Amino acid sequence: xxxxxxxxxxxxxxxxxxxxxxxxxxxxxxxxxxxxxxxxxxxxxxxxxxxxxxxxxxxxxxxxxxxxxxxxxxxxxxxxxxxxxxxxxxxxxxxxxxxxxxxxxxxxxxxxxxxxxxxxxxxxxxxxxx
Numbered sequence: 001x002x003x004x005x006x007x008x009x010x011x012x013x014x015x016x017x018x019x020x021x022x023x024x025x026x027x028x029x030x031x032x033x034x035x036x037x038x039x040x041x042x043x044x045x046x047x048x049x050x051x052x053x054x055x056x057x058x059x060x061x062x063x064x065x066x067x068x069x070x071x072x073x074x075x076x077x078x079x080x081x082x083x084x085x086x087x088x089x090x091x092x093x094x095x096x097x098x099x100x101x102x103x104x105x106x107x108x109x110x111x112x113x114x115x116x117x118x119x120x121x122x123x124x125x126x127x128x129x130x
Contacts, residue, residue: 001077002075003036003078004078004079004080005034005043005047005050005080005081006031006047006081006119007032007034007050007051007059007081007082007084008065008082008084008119008123009033009051009084010084010085011086011101013103014103015101015104015107016099016100016102017100017102017107017110018030018031018054018099019031020095021093021095021096022097029111029112029113030100030112031113032116032120033047033050033055034050035050035053037080043064043082044082047059047084053094054093054095055092055093055094056091056092056094057087057091058086058088059085059086060087061082061083062082062085064080065083065122066119067081067119068116068119070115072115079115079119081119081122104123108120
């Protein structure tokens with residue numbers, strides 16, 4: 001099973017989602033930012049690294065909020081989502097062609113990855129960033 005860290009990056013009562021650009025697998029789908037956790041890396045360190053690499057920003061990773069397990073092409077992914085705060089830097093997407101700050105009530109209007117859809121539902125249900 002591949003472990004992935006995802007950020008519920010909260011700013012002004014909205015959460016950041018980003019759309020994968022081509023030619024990536026699942027291009028055009030929206031997701032919570034993050035990435036695969038490397039060997040010996042904590043989920044928190046992964047998110048700090050990934051958000052810097054993918055968006056050029058510095059973040060503070062807070063508490064664990066939700067997870068989902070998803071099967072894609074016979075590979076299982078365990079996604080761990082953490083409350084994340086934007087500390088500094090200007091968002092410049094590298095692996096995404098668009099990003100949006102979204103209120104919880106509008107999250108399900110985005111074509112989210114299936115695993116991220118589950119995380120969005122938890123976020124909405126529990127009102128984790130309102």
